[in-house]
Amino acid sequence: MDDETETPDRAEQTEYTAEELAAARADWSDFNVPRPERPKQTAPRPRQVPDRGFAPESVAPSSAHPAEQPTHAPGVGATAPIPTPSLEERAWHRNIRELEHRLLGAERTLTYREMAQRMGVSTRSARKLWRALGFPNLDEDVKAFTEADAEALAQMVHLVGEGHLNQETAISLTRSVGQMTDRMVVWQIEALVEDKIANQEYSDAEARSHVFDTLPKLIDPLHQLLGYAWRRQLSAALQRLTVxxxxxxxxxxxxxxxxxxxxxxxxxxxxxxxxxxxxxxxxxxxxxxxxxxxxxxxxxxxxxxxxxxxxxxxxxxxxxxxxxxxxxxxxxxxxxxxxxxxxxxxxxxxxxxxxxxxxxxxxxxxxxxxxxxxxxxxxxxxxxxxxxxxxxxxxxxxxxxxxxxxxxxxxxxxxxxxxxxxxxxxxxxxxxxxxxxxxxxx
CATH class of the missing domain: 3.30.70.1230 (Nucleotide cyclase, GGDEF domain)
Structure with a gap:
């Protein structure tokens, strides 16, 4: 009886289920990337020129101007063969998804169009705000967004709709958040890598792998510090730039x-x-x-x-x-x-x-x-x-x-x-x- 119960468990641990395989192929993140053994080389993010103005949901995206056409992140939409994973790789993939879910607050279930519908704007306008945060365009049918993405971006749309901001200012404020937080998180990750190299004598690749294990314990403290520092810095800037x-x-x-x-x-x-x-x-x-x-x-x-x-x-x-x-x-x-x-x-x-x-x-x-x-x-x-x-x-x-x-x-x-x-x-x-x-x- 023990053998009969253990055989399915072993099979389940060494092979993807049909649902997992489909999710892995459809997922635009790094679900099928093995645990890194060397620094991963990434292509530079393409610079995007933001459009001007939010279009209402009823306005269809324009296809006349080449700047409006989405540019695709490397590998997005491609179906790569996924080999049978080892137990270590399965644990690595599972940890990636769990950490991503914790950071994003939900699964990626929305396409561009669905996110735009939640925001009450056109796909073109949703894409503008996404680009302003510093992220590349994706295929229209890729489920890359969460409900939290739609809620956060909708805040800027509401500020424009209520007359507190104009469209250009909303894009500028969004871009300020994207550019500053992009540099901030790169700085933080590299600081953790340097710490592990200097104090634990890891190689660069080992250090980056172990940062992934350490990061979950730091998310909440860093998040709290970020909110506090933003309020403090805003208070100081008001004094410098107004009073x-x-x-x-x-x-x-x-x-x-x-x-x-x-x-x-x-x-x-x-x-x-x-x-x-x-x-x-x-x-x-x-x-x-x-x-x-x-x-x-x-x-x-x-x-x-x-x-x-x-x-x-x-x-x-x-x-x-x-x-x-x-x-x-x-x-x-x-x-x-x-x-x-x-x-x-x-x-x-x-x-x-x-x-x-x-x-x-x-x-x-x-x-x-x-x-x-x-x-x-x-x-x-x-x-x-x-x-x-x-x-x-x-x-x-x-x-x-x-x-x-x-x-x-x-x-x-x-x-x-x-x-x-x-x-x-x-x-x-x-x-x-x-x-x-x-x-x-x-």
């Missing part, structure tokens, strides 16, 4: 003659007064060619973490990092100068990092899509390229603003021709007295 804007502009205008003030008032497209700073590692390109991948990753991570900490403690905002360069801003010229000095001093004292060129410019900027724009940003970038290793350059207006403080020493430099600005008279920024930003570690 304190007028005081910043008044600070920018101090000491200017009437002609300069009149010109400043005409500069309405650049509504924020900010100290804009760059820090750029010296000889990064040549050093990166000589380093192993792990050493290079360690250097970049150290550079970014040191800069992020200094900027945060100094009351500034890290706008973005690009490998060997960071861009930040601060609400006063003094805060921008303190951050610049701390960056230069900390990087110079770090045995892992090469020296850095730093600049800071006080002026008007335009803030859009989490980035900043305008001549102030461009001038700061130009001054960084002119600075000698280990030094900080400011322009004449910033030097004039900082000379009011006894904490800084400004050393005039010979005039330089700067592309797009003509002749510029930079100054070296030095610390006149001890002190500055104190870090929490040695």
């Amino acid at each position: 304190r804007v007028e005081s910043g502009l008044a600070s920018l205008d101090r000491g200017r003659d009437p002609a300069e003030l009149e010109q400043s008032r005409d500069d309405a497209p650049l509504p924020l007064a900010r100290a804009v700073g760059f820090a750029d590692l010296v000889s990064y390109t040549s050093l990166s060619r000589q380093m192993s991948e792990r050493t290079l990753a360690h250097m970049v991570q150290r550079f970014e973490s040191r800069c992020a900490e200094i900027i945060s403690i100094g009351g500034g905002r890290l706008v973005k990092t690009v490998g060997d360069e960071v861009l930040y801003n601060a609400e006063t010229p003094e805060a921008g100068a303190e951050i610049a000095l701390a960056l230069s001093e900390t990087i110079a004292a770090d045995d892992v990092l090469p020296e850095a060129r730093v600049s800071v410019v006080w002026g008007r900027v335009l803030s859009r899509m989490g980035d900043i724009y305008g001549p102030t940003v461009n001038l700061a970038a130009r001054l960084t390229s002119l600075a000698d290793p280990g030094t900080i350059l400011v322009d004449a207006s910033t030097a004039e603003a900082l000379e009011l403080s006894q904490d800084y020493l400004l050393v005039p430099q010979p005039p330089r021709l700067v592309r797009g600005f003509g002749e510029v008279s930079p100054s070296l920024l030095l610390r006149a007295r001890t002190g500055g930003i104190a870090l929490d570690h040695a």
Whole structure:
């Protein structure tokens, strides 16, 4: 009797049922991917150009413009042969589906058209919001979406329908969430991989496999932290971008003659007064060619973490990092100068990092899509390229603003021709007295 009961169990564990096989073939996710033994190479996500405006459900999707045609993710809709899995592979597939179900909150049961019907819009409009989140288009008949997808995207549709947002703003807000969370989750997964490689001596492939086992315990804490951080960051941004804007502009205008003030008032497209700073590692390109991948990753991570900490403690905002360069801003010229000095001093004292060129410019900027724009940003970038290793350059207006403080020493430099600005008279920024930003570690 034991043999009779065990035989079906063994068969059930070593072969897919007809239902499982059909689900695996229809599933656009990685259900039939074996447990990884080496890093998986993925094709880059195609850039999508969003359509403009939400179409009502009764409006059929347009096929006249090639931009409206769906582009398919690699492998979507294809029927690949699925070999008989081992017990380990079956457990791996089951865990993938269970974790996906937990993350998505439901099974994928909806096509584009069905999701659009739930949202009360056309398939075209549903696709626009999906693309704005950063995901590729899929075949119309693929059941890739959940009821939770429809409910979440419908929130933006409702905001437009109730008049709180226009369509372009709704797309922009959706894109902000998609782009920021995409970078965030990649950062988080890579941090977990690095942790397992460094502390548990796994290979890269082993580390990625074990991250999958660890992640379920982290989902709820990270989700809670994300919601809390978003509210905190929104509160801080409201202060920076609304409440304190007028005081910043008044600070920018101090000491200017009437002609300069009149010109400043005409500069309405650049509504924020900010100290804009760059820090750029010296000889990064040549050093990166000589380093192993792990050493290079360690250097970049150290550079970014040191800069992020200094900027945060100094009351500034890290706008973005690009490998060997960071861009930040601060609400006063003094805060921008303190951050610049701390960056230069900390990087110079770090045995892992090469020296850095730093600049800071006080002026008007335009803030859009989490980035900043305008001549102030461009001038700061130009001054960084002119600075000698280990030094900080400011322009004449910033030097004039900082000379009011006894904490800084400004050393005039010979005039330089700067592309797009003509002749510029930079100054070296030095610390006149001890002190500055104190870090929490040695």
